[in-house]
Amino acid sequence: MATPPQKIDVILDILRITVRTFPHSPFAASLLQQYQERGFLTRKQLEGLMHKASKVHNMPEGKLATLQAIIQKMPVRQKSEAPVSAPIHEESLPVRIVIASILEKYPAHKRVLLFKAKYDTHTPLTKLELDELLRFYKLLVLKDSKP
Numbered sequence: 621m622a623t624p625p626q627k628i629d630v631i632l633d634i635l636r637i638t639v640r641t642f643p644h645s646p647f648a649a650s651l652l653q654q655y656q657e658r659g660f661l662t663r664k665q666l667e668g669l670m671h672k673a674s675k676v677h678n679m680p681e682g683k684l685a686t687l688q689a690i691i692q693k694m695p696v697r698q699k700s701e702a703p704v705s706a707p708i709h710e711e712s713l714p715v716r717i718v719i720a721s722i723l724e725k726y727p728a729h730k731r732v733l734l735f736k737a738k739y740d741t742h743t744p745l746t747k748l749e750l751d752e753l754l755r756f757y758k759l760l761v762l763k764d765s766k767p
Contacts, residue, residue: 630683630686630687630690631655631661631666631669631687631690632655632656633683634669634673634679634683634684634687635648635651635652635655635669636652637673637676637678637679637683638669638672638673638676638679639652641676641677641678642672642676645672647668647672648669648672651665651668651669663691663694663695663696663697666687666690666691666694667691669687670684670687670688670691673687715739715745715750715753716739718753718754718757718761719732719735719736719739719753721757721761722753722756722757722760722761723736725760725761726760729756729760731752731756732753732756735749735753
């Protein structure tokens, strides 16, 4: 009965040669440990291994070429560019003035105090909240200032 052919593990061979060449390298040792535990390395880890293994003088060129081919076959995950958006909180001079003028006349107005707290923590006010704030301003400040 014939024994099954052994699988050749190029990555493990490269890791072992690299660890033997650089015995005090924590990077190479941790890659070897991770590979033995999980059975795979990420693309970035393999790229780091390629960089480290290319410094080994007695590394067979065929193994480096195979590692390069393995890296090139792996998918590249690129983070998509975040869309440019408006700032979370734009300094709005009229809102600050409206809140201040209402609180100047009615310092204990609970709803306006809530709007001020939201404004001070840079939480944007919704359209309904802005409309409500302007309504308070018209009722409380503009009405009182008219002769």
